[in-house]
Amino acid sequence: MSEIKVGSRIKVYEDTVKVVFGFAKNGNPLIKNKGTLCQVPLNKCRPW
Secondary structure (H helix, E strand, O other): OOOOOOOOEEEEOOOEEEEOOEEOOOOOEEEEEOOEEEEOOHHHEEEO
């Protein structure tokens, strides 16, 4: 998704807004969840 960039906010799983910290090798955005970096599938997130 070209609209999602590092530093932008995304809506994850239709209820949580998170900041993108980077991208994994497979293209999934990385977010922080309770202090740990986690991948989110592209089909489960959208721009905020």
